[in-house]
Amino acid sequence: MLIKTILNKVHKLKSFVYQDVKPGVYQGSEVFNVTVVPRKNSHAVCSGCLKPAPGYDSLAERRFEFVPLWGIRVFLLYTMRRVQCKTCGVKVEQVPWGDGKKELTKVYMQFLASWARKLSWKEVACTFNTSWEKVFHAVEYVVEWGKAHRSLDNIKAIGVDEVAYQIGHKYLTVVYQIDRNCTRLLWIGEERTEATIRSFFSFFGTERSQQLEYVCSDMWQPYVNLNSAVNP
Ligand SMILES: [Zn+2]
Known part of the structure; x- marks a missing residue:
């Protein structure tokens, strides 16, 4: 079937095979159910240590949501x-398309998160016929992945700013890297107190903090106090 060809083209699995694709109904709407099975002679991988391990037993079939095709929801079904x-x-095996107990495939979470950079989460949810919560989980997954894989080395310049939110005087402290070759958000903390900025530096670490050459801020009093405490 054509969908199998598309899946093998865009999302090929090394140790698994797309067995068949059947139209079905799920939560009241038409869907494509794609059955996935292990490739012959392939070993399951332990989710604890990510090494191949002998089989123990099988669990009930699980449903993983994939990127929709022609507006129709696509699910991978796998035991x-x-x-x-x-x-x-x-241990439960580790499958390459999923992440722990999450219902969405990694590729669908990346897909939703990439749209969430262009549209509001609500608009993304409406456009792709999914829920706000799923978009939220997708963004959270991508952010966590980014945090786990980013490098905080060689940061020379940071900017510290405060952002007001809600009506009233609620503030967040945001810290950016502002080096010429790399500008990005590094950290967000609640409030704008000396304790807030102190917790940024403890997250950032002493060694990295000592390598900073520039700290740009509006010199709000807590930062000034902290700066004189750090560099008397
Ligand atoms: Zn293991």
Whole structure:
């Protein structure tokens, strides 16, 4: 079937095969159900240590939401296996398209998160026939991935700013990297107190803080106090 060809083209799985694609109904709307099975002679991977391990048993079939095709929701259906890992004991296998207990495939979360940079989360949810919560989880997943894989080395210049939110005087402290070759948001903290900026520096670490050459801020009093405490 054509959809199988498309899936193998855009989302090929090394140790798994798209077995068949069937139209179906889920939550009251038409969907495509794609059955996924392990490739012959492939070993399940332990989700604890990410190493191949012998099989233990199988769990109930799970449903993972994929990027919709022609506005129709697409689900990968897969019977998760459990493995008997020498190191971790009995564990659920790790599948390349999913992340823990999340219902959405990684690729669909990336897809939603990339649209969430252009549209509001509500607009993304409406456009792709999904919920605000799912868009939120998608953005959260991508942000967590980015945080785990980003490098905080060689930062020479930062900017510290305060942002007011809601009506009243609620503030956030935001810290940006403002080097010539890289401008990005590094950290957000509640309030705009000395404790806030102190918690940024403890997150950032002493060694990195000492390598900073420029700190640009509007010199609001807590920053001035902290600066004189750090560099008396
Ligand atoms: Zn293991």
